[in-house]
Amino acid sequence: MAGYSTVRTATIGGLRSIAIAFLIWVIFYNLWEIASDPRAIPPPGTIDDVVVRNNQFEPIVAALFEEGYRSGRIDYMSARTLRGESQPIEDDHRWAKYRFAAIPLTLVRNAPDAPYVLGDFTEDGKIPPVPEGLIVVANPENGLVLYKRQPKP
Amino acid sequence: MSYANLVDFTIAFATSTLLGFFLTSLLLPPRVSAGLTWILAVPTGIGLCSLIDFLFRRPMFTVETIVGVVLFGLWVWRHGNPVRNLTAVTPGPIPLIGLLFAVVLVWTLVTAYGRVTVTPLGGWDGWAIWNSHARMIYRDPKWKEHIEHTFHPDYPLLVPFMVVRMWRFIGAAVPGISGLVSLLLTFSGFGALALFLAQRRSALTSVLIALVALSTPLYLIFAALQEGDTPLAVFILCAIALVCLYFERARDHFGVLALAGFMAGCGGWTKNEGLLFIVAISIALLIPAFVQPRLTLRRFGAFFAGLAFPLAVIIFFKLTVAPQNDLMQNRHYEEIVGRLLDANRYSSISESYVQTLWKFGGWAWHPALPLLAVLLLSRIDWRTLRSTEWLTGALTVFIVLAGYYWTFVLTPLDLRYHLDTALFRLYFHVWPSVLLLAGLATVKVDSPEE
Numbered sequence: 001m002a003g004y005s006t007v008r009t010a011t012i013g014g015l016r017s018i019a020i021a022f023l024i025w026v027i028f029y030n031l032w033e034i035a036s037d038p039r040a041i042p043p044p045g046t047i048d049d050v051v052v053r054n055n056q057f058e059p060i061v062a063a064l065f066e067e068g069y070r071s072g073r074i075d076y077m078s079a080r081t082l083r084g085e086s087q088p089i090e091d092d093h094r095w096a097k098y099r100f101a102a103i104p105l106t107l108v109r110n111a112p113d114a115p116y117v118l119g120d121f122t123e124d125g126k127i128p129p130v131p132e133g134l135i136v137v138a139n140p141e142n143g144l145v146l147y148k149r150q151p152k153p
Numbered sequence: 154m155s156y157a158n159l160v161d162f163t164i165a166f167a168t169s170t171l172l173g174f175f176l177t178s179l180l181l182p183p184r185v186s187a188g189l190t191w192i193l194a195v196p197t198g199i200g201l202c203s204l205i206d207f208l209f210r211r212p213m214f215t216v217e218t219i220v221g222v223v224l225f226g227l228w229v230w231r232h233g234n235p236v237r238n239l240t241a242v243t244p245g246p247i248p249l250i251g252l253l254f255a256v257v258l259v260w261t262l263v264t265a266y267g268r269v270t271v272t273p274l275g276g277w278d279g280w281a282i283w284n285s286h287a288r289m290i291y292r293d294p295k296w297k298e299h300i301e302h303t304f305h306p307d308y309p310l311l312v313p314f315m316v317v318r319m320w321r322f323i324g325a326a327v328p329g330i331s332g333l334v335s336l337l338l339t340f341s342g343f344g345a346l347a348l349f350l351a352q353r354r355s356a357l358t359s360v361l362i363a364l365v366a367l368s369t370p371l372y373l374i375f376a377a378l379q380e381g382d383t384p385l386a387v388f389i390l391c392a393i394a395l396v397c398l399y400f401e402r403a404r405d406h407f408g409v410l411a412l413a414g415f416m417a418g419c420g421g422w423t424k425n426e427g428l429l430f431i432v433a434i435s436i437a438l439l440i441p442a443f444v445q446p447r448l449t450l451r452r453f454g455a456f457f458a459g460l461a462f463p464l465a466v467i468i469f470f471k472l473t474v475a476p477q478n479d480l481m482q483n484r485h486y487e488e489i490v491g492r493l494l495d496a497n498r499y500s501s502i503s504e505s506y507v508q509t510l511w512k513f514g515g516w517a518w519h520p521a522l523p524l525l526a527v528l529l530l531s532r533i534d535w536r537t538l539r540s541t542e543w544l545t546g547a548l549t550v551f552i553v554l555a556g557y558y559w560t561f562v563l564t565p566l567d568l569r570y571h572l573d574t575a576l577f578r579l580y581f582h583v584w585p586s587v588l589l590l591a592g593l594a595t596v597k598v599d600s601p602e603e
Contacts, residue, residue: 012530015526015530016527016530016531019523019526019527019530020357020361020527022523022526023361023365023520023523023524023526023527024361024364026368026518026519026520026523027361027364027365027367027368027520028368029517029518030368030369030370030516030517030518030520031257031261031264031367031368033370033517034261034264034265034368034370034373034374035264037370040268040370040373040374041264041265041267041268041271042268042271042272043271044267044270044271046271048271048272048273048274050272050274050275050280051272051273051274051328054274071293071295071299096281096304097280099285100274100280100281100284100285100288103285103288103289103292103293103303104288104289104292104293104296104299106299106302108302
């Protein structure tokens with residue numbers, strides 16, 4: 001019986017060592033995968049779209065602050081809005097990113113009473129003629145244009 | 154991030170950890186290792202400062218200083234002169250395997266920070282929700298009125314205030330700070346997992362379990378993307394682990410349960426799912442009332458004493474700032490009953506629960522089977538699986554997962570979309586706690602002081 005017990009203990013001990021070694025291999029393989037997968041950890045210098053849009057918006061914030069406008073709503077329009085087309089999901093995503101960049105100002109859509117309007121023409125970079133009733137406040141030439149609504153006569 | 158920013162960040166992080174240390178060591182019994190006390194100080198300090206900063210936004214550092222002085226006074230009164238009593242503040246000798254774990258932990262932290270440097274404003278939820286709220290609070294004195302213009306303005310504010318505190322201390326909204334503090338909080342959870350287990354389980358088992366948690370790719374990426382899920386997972390882990398610690402080693406020390414209550418409250422202050430966790434752990438703690446009503450109520454009283462402050466802040470926030478949750482808006486009786494009676498929803502959700510369980514971590518190799526083999530060959534203590542501490546923890550996790558299940562049954566969102574975007578992150582919330590319970594199931598190692 002003592003011999004059986006010794007063999008059993010040794011077998012379990014051996015299997016346990018193999019299982020531990022395999023588990024350690026799995027752990028470090030997963031860690032190595034994280035470190036080497038560019039989708040998980042993109043290489044330095046990779047451009048993040050939110051950072052880009054945040055930086056694009058900085059001159060707009062500066063222009064608004066120069067106008068003394070530090071709190072309130074800004075209307076948002078894209079080239080599609082001007083053409084009267086429906087907005088695809090890509091427009092929603094860009095709007096959401098500029099809305100984040102605009103905080104504490106509130107970037108909203110379909111706000112005809114907002115005193116300022118952000119024109120987002122970053123999709124193709126072509127700036128359309130100034131829409132009626134608006135005047136250009138800032139055009140940092142990055143696809144964004146800040147307009148001010150002219151008071152109605 | 155400049156060198157000066159990093160120095161300021163280190164001071165801000167150290168002061169919140171110090172506050173957490175005083176509170177944690179006042180509530181834990183002296184026989185708990187100083188290492189565990191220090192690692193618990195990180196989430197405790199972050200939670201405490203976040204609650205203070207919500208209530209006292211402008212004089213936040215004055216109030217923190219007053220709280221710190223009071224806690225330090227109480228700490229000296231209990232422990233004596235810290236210079237003469239170094240054992241109360243130093244971790245003591247660390248085994249070699251612990252040092253190796255620390256090396257892997259730091260290496261992984263540095264690797265994960267690489268993600269923060271590329272996406273310093275966070276992932277989708279990171280910037281659209283948590284950093285948006287932090288920006289609004291930091292930049293707008295009337296943030297309580299204007300936060301409704303952000304995504305999910307009803308979400309609790311532990312993470313945003315954790316970030317705002319750092320920005321206020323530094324003096325600027327430096328990109329990447331939110332990712333760094335999120336990573337440090339998440340990594341304190343890995344340390345806590347190892348040190349909780351090391352209290353009574355072998356060092357090898359403790360380190361292996363913590364490494365399994367650490368090597369969960371998507372969990373790490375989510376921490377770097379500044380999502381709220383990994384902070385919530387840390388608070389859930391700490392609350393469950395402290396309840397287990399109470400039942401296993403400190404039944405004469407109700408302070409442990411008070412700290413568990415505080416951690417649970419911080420979970421509720423992190424995400425709405427944390428509110429479900431508060432309910433779940435409360436039910437699990439109250440179930441023994443059928444057998445031992447007086448003792449159970451005393452235990453729950455201690456737990457509630459720790460929960461009360463964060464819970465009061467959550468209620469205040471929900472009543473005065475937060476609009477209605479999007480899952481609750483415009484619901485009708487007929488529509489809810491229709492979802493309840495739709496059998497297809499149950500089968501879809503059950504199927505997703507099983508499928509997602511296998512892939513939620515984004516592993517190249519799933520660690521479940523080798524881990525199970527190690528635990529079984531290391532001897533499972535079957536008495537532990539029937540013990541109050543283990544059953545309380547397991548029941549809490551079960552109730553949380555069941556609660557998520559019913560949320561999916563009743564969700565007004567498209568079910569497939571909701572399952573695909575939410576279920577894997579809901580598994581994150583309980584993943585470290587499940588690993589803790591797995592480790593606790595192994596045989597105990599006698600501690601020298603008992």
